[in-house]
Amino acid sequence: MAGHSKWANIKHKKAATDAKRGKIWTRLIKEITVAARMGGSDIASNPRLRLAVEKAADANMPKDNVTRAIQRGAGELEGVNYEEIRYEGYGLAGAAIIVECLTDNRVRTVAEVRHAFSKHGGNMGTEGSVAFMFKHVGQFQFAPGVDEDKLVEAALEAGADDVVQDEEGGFEVLCDPFSYAGVKEALEKAGFKAEVSDVLMKPDNEIVLTGDDAIKMQKILDALENLDDVQDVYTNAIIEE
Numbered sequence: 001m002a003g004h005s006k007w008a009n010i011k012h013k014k015a016a017t018d019a020k021r022g023k024i025w026t027r028l029i030k031e032i033t034v035a036a037r038m039g040g041s042d043i044a045s046n047p048r049l050r051l052a053v054e055k056a057a058d059a060n061m062p063k064d065n066v067t068r069a070i071q072r073g074a075g076e077l078e079g080v081n082y083e084e085i086r087y088e089g090y091g092l093a094g095a096a097i098i099v100e101c102l103t104d105n106r107v108r109t110v111a112e113v114r115h116a117f118s119k120h121g122g123n124m125g126t127e128g129s130v131a132f133m134f135k136h137v138g139q140f141q142f143a144p145g146v147d148e149d150k151l152v153e154a155a156l157e158a159g160a161d162d163v164v165q166d167e168e169g170g171f172e173v174l175c176d177p178f179s180y181a182g183v184k185e186a187l188e189k190a191g192f193k194a195e196v197s198d199v200l201m202k203p204d205n206e207i208v209l210t211g212d213d214a215i216k217m218q219k220i221l222d223a224l225e226n227l228d229d230v231q232d233v234y235t236n237a238i239i240e241e
Contacts, residue, residue, distance in 0.1 A: 027231050028056045029069045030102040034082050036073025050181050051199060080104045087113045088131055089124040091220045092213040095237035096130035097122065098201050103229040113230070116223035121216050133236060134201040137161075138180030140187065140194035144169030151192055158186030174202070203236030210240040 031052045039046035043053055049070070056066050072079030082102040087110070089097050097117075103109040117124045142151065151171055152163045160175040160183050175183045177199045184197060209217050217237050224233045 032069035033073040041074040109229040120220040138175040140173040140197040154190035201234040
């Protein structure tokens with residue numbers, strides 16, 4: 001892992017996300033709509049919807065947009081019916097990739113995802129081919145310098161499952177996905193605001209890619225993330241710059 005800075009990667013990813021604000025809004029509207037359709041329009045009793053609405057607030061999405069998306073999902077307004085689909089595959093050097101989509105046209109989406117994989121040297125796999133390498137978790141990442149004892153105490157009291165320190169002195173708090181909102185609220189009340197937090201697919205192990213492999217892998221990830229039907233892309237690859 002020499003030369004690899006986890007915090008540089010986090011900031012780079014956040015900057016890339018911020019640069020795609022318009023696309024982020026579109027994806028959040030889809031997520032809010034589906035969350036409301038599946039779990040109801042009550043934010044307090046629907047953890048998935050609550051997380052999506054929080055992300056919308058963080059992305060400065062107008063409240064009217066959020067309200068309309070909830071109403072469409074709850075059937076109060078007409079709208080497109082989105083389907084959740086997950087695709088799995090491999091990038092360079094056997095690195096695993098999970099692609100989560102919301103689509104109104106499965107045929108279009110699978111063709112676009114397959115093309116993004118094959119164009120840049122990846123391979124689309126079958127269902128379950130890489131998912132076993134990941135865990136569905138709530139994750140909070142804190143930069144080096146955080147008071148370890150106080151963070152651990154606050155995290156465990158909040159209901160987190162684990163607190164892990166990385167090689168650079170940063171901390172990662174992990175929890176059950178359904179506990180995410182409550183853990184986040186408790187941590188922030190205790191004075192701990194994460195650099196990055198989300199509910200995601202976390203790889204059990206990571207693969208560091210350098211040189212041409214890193215460049216090609218980044219092209220696969222970018223191509224997938226740029227597809228309109230793609231919501232999230234997860235990988236166990238660490239891209240060395």
